[in-house]
Amino acid sequence: MTILRVFIMAAILVGVGCTSAKADSDWIVFENVNVLTMAEGSGHPIRENQLVFVQGDRIAAIAPVGMLSIPEGARRIDGRGMYLLPGLAEMHGHVPPLQSFQGVPERYLDDVLFLYLAGGVTTVRGMLGHPHQLQLKQDIADGTRIGPTLYLAGPSFNGNTVTSPIQARERVRLHQQEGWDLLKIHPGLSLRDFEALADEARTREIDFAGHVPSEVGIHHAIILGTRTIDHLDGYMAAVNGFEEPVSDDKLRELAQFTRAHGVGVVPTMALWETIIGAGDKDELLDFDELKYVPSQVRQGWKNFLAEPRSQYYTGDSARIHAENRRRLLAIMHEEGVEILLGTDAPQLFSVPGLSMRREIPHMLAAGMSPFDVIYSGTVAVGRYFADVDDFGQVMPGQRADLILVSENPLINIDTLYSPEWVMVRGELWSRAQIQEKLAEIEQAYQAH
Numbered sequence: 421m422t423i424l425r426v427f428i429m430a431a432i433l434v435g436v437g438c439t440s441a442k443a444d445s446d447w448i449v450f451e452n453v454n455v456l457t458m459a460e461g462s463g464h465p466i467r468e469n470q471l472v473f474v475q476g477d478r479i480a481a482i483a484p485v486g487m488l489s490i491p492e493g494a495r496r497i498d499g500r501g502m503y504l505l506p507g508l509a510e511m512h513g514h515v516p517p518l519q520s521f522q523g524v525p526e527r528y529l530d531d532v533l534f535l536y537l538a539g540g541v542t543t544v545r546g547m548l549g550h551p552h553q554l555q556l557k558q559d560i561a562d563g564t565r566i567g568p569t570l571y572l573a574g575p576s577f578n579g580n581t582v583t584s585p586i587q588a589r590e591r592v593r594l595h596q597q598e599g600w601d602l603l604k605i606h607p608g609l610s611l612r613d614f615e616a617l618a619d620e621a622r623t624r625e626i627d628f629a630g631h632v633p634s635e636v637g638i639h640h641a642i643i644l645g646t647r648t649i650d651h652l653d654g655y656m657a658a659v660n661g662f663e664e665p666v667s668d669d670k671l672r673e674l675a676q677f678t679r680a681h682g683v684g685v686v687p688t689m690a691l692w693e694t695i696i697g698a699g700d701k702d703e704l705l706d707f708d709e710l711k712y713v714p715s716q717v718r719q720g721w722k723n724f725l726a727e728p729r730s731q732y733y734t735g736d737s738a739r740i741h742a743e744n745r746r747r748l749l750a751i752m753h754e755e756g757v758e759i760l761l762g763t764d765a766p767q768l769f770s771v772p773g774l775s776m777r778r779e780i781p782h783m784l785a786a787g788m789s790p791f792d793v794i795y796s797g798t799v800a801v802g803r804y805f806a807d808v809d810d811f812g813q814v815m816p817g818q819r820a821d822l823i824l825v826s827e828n829p830l831i832n833i834d835t836l837y838s839p840e841w842v843m844v845r846g847e848l849w850s851r852a853q854i855q856e857k858l859a860e861i862e863q864a865y866q867a868h
């Protein structure tokens with residue numbers, strides 16, 4: 421509340437008294453805009469006809485039109501008839517290496533970072549560390565590189581990188597010293613080594629998350645304190661959901677157990693449908709956004725579809741598996757498990773930022789409302805990162821990560837997929853600028 425008052429005072433003072441144009445020039449004001457604040461406990465989800473003041477990388481104030489004066493020299497964005505909401509997060513994303521790899525041009529890294537923004541994604545939890553990424557994160561934070569705010573998992577903990585409890589503990593300490601935000605778990609870790617990792621991570625107060633190693637199992641991973649479970653595959657393994665329908669009771673037990681331990685879930689539904697062979701191949705190959713990735717990456721994805729899947733991942737099994745996953749997500753949502761938006765971009769057919777339009781329909785199909793989906797990519801993510809920054813709501817003091825869309829996203833959520841403006845840490849991108857840059861990326865990656 422104190423912050424709110426100070427910011428509003430600042431806005432009023434600048435508006436009425438101060439004549440210094442220099443002091444005013446870093447204000448940006450969205451005018452006449454409808455705001456989906458996503459503020460917790462806000463009764464009415466949309467505040468109509470508002471002014472939203474941004475200064476530097478923070479939201480400074482929000483007030484009905486006419487209540488606060490607009491600072492002289494402020495950049496004014498007319499949001500009449502439009503809807504402003506917090507930028508979205510990709511909670512299971514990846515960032516390519518700094519150098520060219522497998523013939524993929526070096527520019528791919530910057531293009532991926534831009535594609536996230538083009539899709540309204542202003543925060544990415546990077547889920548596999550490469551050595552250069554910590555510098556990349558810093559460069560973005562400093563404004564010397566364009567991109568979403570990054571929070572980064574370090575290099576993988578798996579059966580190859582960790583073969584003893586001592587080594588597990590040493591690796592936890594090393595990753596924390598290096599400055600990673602999260603420890604990334606992959607399959608293959610032994611239970612003994614996982615327990616050592618979990619114990620060391622708890623002592624040192626660093627999070628771990630990712631896959632569930634088969635020797636550990638879902639219940640153990642949750643009891644030992646994993647921060648999120650990603651992909652839902654660990655749950656399917658626990659109830660043998662790959663081939664046969666699983667009862668609601670079994671799924672509900674898993675959901676209640678997860679909820680009771682406060683563990684979040686990043687379902688990555690669209691990607692997993694592709695992986696298990698339940699996706700429609702022709703539809704995947706037709707995704708318009710494929711033109712924004714290099715031809716080498718595109719070809720790799722096409723090759724994946726052409727490979728014979730294992731017997732679990734064909735025909736009826738794939739459909740049953742996919743249906744079990746959908747029902748699990750539905751029951752998790754009913755039981756109040758914290759669902760976090762993520763697509764595992766840029767994995768198979770998940771083009772960074774633009775992959776939201778593929779994931780969100782799966783979440784709706786599992787019974788989540790447009791509000792729930794937006795919550796999973798904004799407020800829920802803000803809660804997850806609450807000890808490092810404030811974002812995920814349109815409220816004073818929050819990081820100025822915003823998207824302005826042409827329709828009410830609670831009525832037509834598709835409006836999220838082509839924002840009119842994207843603001844990341846106070847920096848604005850217009851639709852025209854985004855389109856221009858997308859056209860340039862498409863041009864660069866045309867297949868020959």
Ligand SMILES: [Zn+2]
Nearest residue numbers: 512514547764
């Ligand atoms: Zn991943």
